[in-house]
Amino acid sequence: MEVVRNMKISTYLVLFVVALVCIPSLATAFEPKVVDTNPKLYCLGAVDPLPSWNEGSAKSAILNFVANITNKSNPDYVEPEERIATFDNDGTLLCEYPDIVQVRFMLDRVKDMAPDHPEWNNTEPFMSILSGKRFAASNFSINEIMRIYVATSSNLTPEEYISLARNWLNRSKDPHFARPYTECVYKPMLELLSYLRTEGFKVYIVTGGDADFVRAFSEEVYGIPSEQVIGSAIKLKFIANDSSSSVVKLPEILVYNDGQVKAEEIQLTTGHPPIFAYGNSDGDIPMLQFATGGNRRGMGLLNHHDDSIREYAYDNDFSLGSLDKGLKMAGEWSWQVVSMKNDWKYIF
Amino acid sequence: MEVVRNMKISTYLVLFVVALVCIPSLATAFEPKVVDTNPKLYCLGAVDPLPSWNEGSAKSAILNFVANITNKSNPDYVEPEERIATFDNDGTLLCEYPDIVQVRFMLDRVKDMAPDHPEWNNTEPFMSILSGKRFAASNFSINEIMRIYVATSSNLTPEEYISLARNWLNRSKDPHFARPYTECVYKPMLELLSYLRTEGFKVYIVTGGDADFVRAFSEEVYGIPSEQVIGSAIKLKFIANDSSSSVVKLPEILVYNDGQVKAEEIQLTTGHPPIFAYGNSDGDIPMLQFATGGNRRGMGLLNHHDDSIREYAYDNDFSLGSLDKGLKMAGEWSWQVVSMKNDWKYIF
Numbered sequence: 001m002e003v004v005r006n007m008k009i010s011t012y013l014v015l016f017v018v019a020l021v022c023i024p025s026l027a028t029a030f031e032p033k034v035v036d037t038n039p040k041l042y043c044l045g046a047v048d049p050l051p052s053w054n055e056g057s058a059k060s061a062i063l064n065f066v067a068n069i070t071n072k073s074n075p076d077y078v079e080p081e082e083r084i085a086t087f088d089n090d091g092t093l094l095c096e097y098p099d100i101v102q103v104r105f106m107l108d109r110v111k112d113m114a115p116d117h118p119e120w121n122n123t124e125p126f127m128s129i130l131s132g133k134r135f136a137a138s139n140f141s142i143n144e145i146m147r148i149y150v151a152t153s154s155n156l157t158p159e160e161y162i163s164l165a166r167n168w169l170n171r172s173k174d175p176h177f178a179r180p181y182t183e184c185v186y187k188p189m190l191e192l193l194s195y196l197r198t199e200g201f202k203v204y205i206v207t208g209g210d211a212d213f214v215r216a217f218s219e220e221v222y223g224i225p226s227e228q229v230i231g232s233a234i235k236l237k238f239i240a241n242d243s244s245s246s247v248v249k250l251p252e253i254l255v256y257n258d259g260q261v262k263a264e265e266i267q268l269t270t271g272h273p274p275i276f277a278y279g280n281s282d283g284d285i286p287m288l289q290f291a292t293g294g295n296r297r298g299m300g301l302l303n304h305h306d307d308s309i310r311e312y313a314y315d316n317d318f319s320l321g322s323l324d325k326g327l328k329m330a331g332e333w334s335w336q337v338v339s340m341k342n343d344w345k346y347i348f
Numbered sequence: 349m350e351v352v353r354n355m356k357i358s359t360y361l362v363l364f365v366v367a368l369v370c371i372p373s374l375a376t377a378f379e380p381k382v383v384d385t386n387p388k389l390y391c392l393g394a395v396d397p398l399p400s401w402n403e404g405s406a407k408s409a410i411l412n413f414v415a416n417i418t419n420k421s422n423p424d425y426v427e428p429e430e431r432i433a434t435f436d437n438d439g440t441l442l443c444e445y446p447d448i449v450q451v452r453f454m455l456d457r458v459k460d461m462a463p464d465h466p467e468w469n470n471t472e473p474f475m476s477i478l479s480g481k482r483f484a485a486s487n488f489s490i491n492e493i494m495r496i497y498v499a500t501s502s503n504l505t506p507e508e509y510i511s512l513a514r515n516w517l518n519r520s521k522d523p524h525f526a527r528p529y530t531e532c533v534y535k536p537m538l539e540l541l542s543y544l545r546t547e548g549f550k551v552y553i554v555t556g557g558d559a560d561f562v563r564a565f566s567e568e569v570y571g572i573p574s575e576q577v578i579g580s581a582i583k584l585k586f587i588a589n590d591s592s593s594s595v596v597k598l599p600e601i602l603v604y605n606d607g608q609v610k611a612e613e614i615q616l617t618t619g620h621p622p623i624f625a626y627g628n629s630d631g632d633i634p635m636l637q638f639a640t641g642g643n644r645r646g647m648g649l650l651n652h653h654d655d656s657i658r659e660y661a662y663d664n665d666f667s668l669g670s671l672d673k674g675l676k677m678a679g680e681w682s683w684q685v686v687s688m689k690n691d692w693k694y695i696f
Contacts, residue, residue, distance in 0.1 A: 081573055158615060202575065215619045225429055226619025227550065227575075233616055238608035238634050243681060245634075245641025247615045254616075260586035267506060267595045268581055268602075269617060271563045271574025286586050286593075293593025333591060 049195040051345070052188040058301070058336050058343045062192070065299045069275065070199050076297050078275055080200040085276035086230075086266055086287055087193070089207035089214055091321050092280045092303055093222065095174060095184040097312045100320055102209045103137040103145065104181075105168050109152035126151070138319050145320075146253060149210070153234050154251040158212050161249060165216035177348075182221045186303075188344045192278075193222055201276065206266055207231040208258040208283060208321075230265050232257045258283040263290040274298060280305065281321035285329065292333055300335035302326050307341035397543040399693070400536040406649070406684050406691040410540070413647045417623065418547050424645050426623055428548040433624035434578075434614055434635055435541070437555035437562055439669050440628045440651055441570065443522065443532040445660045448668055450557045451485040451493065452529075453516050457500035474499070486667050493668075494601060497558070501582050502599040506560050509597060513564035525696075530569045534651075536692045540626075541570055549624065554614060555579040556606040556631060556669075578613050580605045606631040611638040622646060628653065629669035633677065640681055648683035650674050655689035 053059040069078040090096035110120070110129045120126035125144040128134040137145060153161060174184050193203050205224055207214050211231030218224040235254040236247045257265055263286040266274055277284070277291035280303040291298035302323065306313050316324035330337050340347065401407040417426040438444035458468070458477045468474035473492040476482040485493060501509060522532050541551050553572055555562050559579030566572040583602040584595045605613055611634040614622055625632070625639035628651040639646035650671065654661050664672035678685050688695065 081567065084575075158619070211616075212619065219429065227432075227617060229619065236612040236615055238611040238638065240634060240637040240641055243641060245611075245637040245644075247612060247621075247638070263586040263593075264584040264595060267584055268559075269575060271506070271560065271577065273595075286588060289588040289593040290586065290595070293588055293591060296593075 049198070050188065050191050052191055054343055054345050056343055058338045061336050062299070062301075065276075066196070066199050069297075082272055082275060083196075083199070083201040084204065084266070084270050084272045084274045085196045085201040086204045086206045086262075086274040086278070086291070087189070088262075088279040088281070088284045088287070089205050089209055089231075091305065092278055092284075093185055093189050093193075093205070094181070095177070095311065096280075096321055097305065097314055097318060098138070099136045100209070101181045102213045103320075104172070105165060105213065106145075106148050106152045107135065108168060108172070109164070110148060113152065146256070149232075150234065150251050150253060153210060153212075154249045156249050157246050158236075158249065161212050162216045165213050169217060182217050184348065185221055186340075186344070187346045187348055189278075190222070193224070196276065197223070202228065202270070204228045204230055204266070204270070204274075206257065206262050206287060208256070208262075210234070211257075230257065230262075230269050260286040262287045266290065277301070278303070279326075281318075281323050282325045283321060285326055288326075288335055289333065292335065300333060302330060302335055302337050304337050304339050306339050307344075307347065309341075310347045311340060313341075397546070398536065398539050400539055402691055402693050404691055406686045409647070409684050410649075413624070414544070414547050417645075430620055430623060431544075431547070431549040432552065432614070432618050432620045432622045433544045433549040434552045434554045434610075434622040434626070434639070435537070436610075436627040436629070436632045436635070437553050437557055437579075439653065440626055440632075441533055441537050441541075441553070442529070443525070443659065444669060445653065445662055445666060446486070446524075447484045448557070449529045450561045451668075452520070453513060453561065454493075454496050454500045455483065456516060456520070457512070458496060461500065494604070497580075498582065498599050498601060501558060501560075502597045504597050505594050506584075506597065509560050510564045513561050517565060530565050532696065533569055534688075534692070535694045535696055537626075538570070541572070544624065545571070550576065550618070552576045552578055552614070552618070552622075554605065554610050554635060556604070556610075558582070559605075578605065578610075578617050608634040610635040614638065625649070626651070627674075629666075629671050630673045631669060633674055636674075636683055637681065640683065648681060650678060650683055650685050652685050652687050654687050655692075655695065657689075658695045659688060661689075 050059055050062065068074045068076040069083070071077060087093055090100050094101065107129055110126055114120055114130055117126070120130060125134065125140055125148060134140060140148070169180065169182055172181060173179055174181050177184055196203050203224055205214055205218060205222070205228065207229070209231055211229050211233050214229050214231055215226045218229050219226065233254045234249040235252040237250050238247050239245065255261060255265065262284065266287065273296060274287065274291040275298040277287045277298065278301040279287060284302070288300035292300040304323065305311060315327065316322040327337065398407055398410065416422045416424040417431070419425060435441055438448050442449065455477055458474055462468055462478055465474070468478060473482065473488055473496060482488060488496070517528065517530055520529060521527060522529050525532055544551050551572055553562055553566060553570070553576065555577070557579055559577050559581055562577050562579055563574045566577050567574065581602045582597040583600040585598050586595050587593065603609065603613065610632065614635065621644060622635065622639040623646040625635045625646065626649040627635060632650070636648035640648045652671065653659060663675065664670040675685065
């Protein structure tokens with residue numbers, strides 16, 4: 001009986017200490033997540049935070065980097081407020097090949113909107129979308145893509161636009177993988193997002209896609225809240241009359257968030273350079289340079305789509321997101337090139 | 349001895365339960381704070397979260413609003429991701445009269461920079477700053493203020509600019525109150541920021557001032573991290589060469605965050621309208637309309653500077669932030685006009 005009592009006391013003590021030890025992890029772990037690395041177990045060091053990653057240089061580089069910058073006694077220690085992690089979306093977190101999800105949405109929107117736009121039957125690029133002659137991003141110039149983007153994303157409130165995007169995502173499927181687009185997200189990347197959050201990082205999506213399009217699913221799919229999505233944007237206009245108010249998307253691009261604009265927007269929005277930047281195309285190069293350049297000791301990574309069996313193999317042959325310079329610069333800039341074929345145990 | 353053991357067990361149990369109960373509050377309470385509403389005590393309901401506010405309609409309106417929107421069984425319940433609270437800075441969180449702190453910084457910068465700009469001796473508005481003829485914001489047109497803003501805030505990295513601002517803040521004092529500007533912040537407002545955070549709000553500063561100027565002290569003084577500061581901004585340019593990279597502020601304004609731009613920037617940055625908006629001048633009207641318009645059940649508040657003894661009494665006689673329309677619209681829009689004289693027990 002004496003022993004039982006002592007055990008009870010110890011049990012309560014252990015529970016109490018575990019609760020206290022886990023509080024810092026729990027503080028960040030409260031964000032909703034898709035992949036749950038149980039923070040209680042993880043903070044006792046019992047769980048591999050990246051189980052879908054094969055053992056190898058990429059995985060160990062990530063684990064070492066995070067261990068170093070979160071260790072107060074390490075010279076590379078970084079305060080939590082500067083632990084900004086930035087991820088490209090298309091091709092980095094989810095499939096972008098052979099066509100970017102938002103482009104598929106835009107092309108479907110043109111067809112849905114056509115009855116109200118009889119002039120589109122005689123106006124390019126809309127005419128050839130409606131006739132079925134052009135049906136993928138690669139059929140259009142970047143200027144044409146921007147015209148389609150503006151035409152299908154304006155004269156709406158952000159709520160209306162997000163609602164349209166959600167409805168479309170709910171009823172559409174990736175034709176190759178025969179599942180919703182929001183299930184064509186990479187499992188190893190979901191684990192990485194979750195791991196970084198648990199380690200006190202503020203995880204941002206920094207996308208060339210429309211910020212509101214990504215916001216339509218970022219919280220549910222990635223556990224990333226709206227305010228941590230930095231993307232391209234349509235100009236807004238605030239309108240108030242009587243006792244009502246709203247913002248409406250104007251037919252004008254405010255920012256096209258690609259290349260060096262990604263670096264500039266990260267600084268403008270967060271007030272910091274990233275310490276961890278992950279992309280998959282040449283448009284992500286400045287973001288990676290911003291994380292790793294000069295006396296910054298950040299980490300840069302690029303997904304290399306080299307798995308023709310489980311996903312796709314493509315580099316510089318994808319007009320909307322080629323990876324060419326990035327592969328050549330990776331050595332000099334000490335970026336990790338992640339082979340989706342070899343470094344990932346699972347793709348989805 | 350038996351009793352002592354049982355007491356010990358109960359004590360551990362109580363400690364454990366208290367730790368568990370407090371975890372949700374601690375999750376938000378981990379942000380650094382100036383005013384510490386002890387979350388452990390507060391989550392047991394023992395502490396007034398707004399002790400520097402006099403009992404009255406303003407205080408009870410705030411407490412009721414927060415109680416309703418955080419109560420899941422209340423029809424006005426708002427999910428945590430939509431609990432966006434936006435605060436103007438100058439005149440709302442800290443003194444702005446008779447001159448805005450950033451304008452004082454800019455005028456001192458002109459003097460510091462003058463040796464490298466001999467042309468300023470013959471160029472307005474710099475000439476009359478250097479001669480001492482003009483020495484306050486009210487002496488300049490808004491266009492002149494913008495020229496001074498650009499001249500004193502460009503050709504620097506954000507880090508360099510923030511460092512200059514911090515050094516200036518550390519060595520400068522408000523001449524009337526004879527204390528650092530960062531101590532001329534309103535105690536009731538610090539309590540309110542802290543209270544809203546504890547209740548799961550994401551608290552943003554939405555300022556007409558430069559975002560980086562406010563970031564120089566927002567974390568330390570308000571407990572508001574850089575990424576929750578939305579402000580005016582100078583255009584950035586990303587530069588990378590060899591293995592180094594940086595962003596530099598160009599001599600061009602990217603956004604002047606006042607009036608309806610405040611509402612637009614809140615939507616662009618957070619992806620949501622605010623549910624709680626607090627300002628003190630007509631430039632904050634759209635932000636308040638955005639929080640309270642239409643079928644939104646948000647709360648809007650305006651600080652009324654009516655305390656000529658403890659601070660200042662001014663309305664529409666302050667060129668850089670007059671409050672005129674706002675007072676007239678408050679009734680129709682159901683905004684709380686907070687009398688700094690009557691509603692606040694302490695100013696600082």
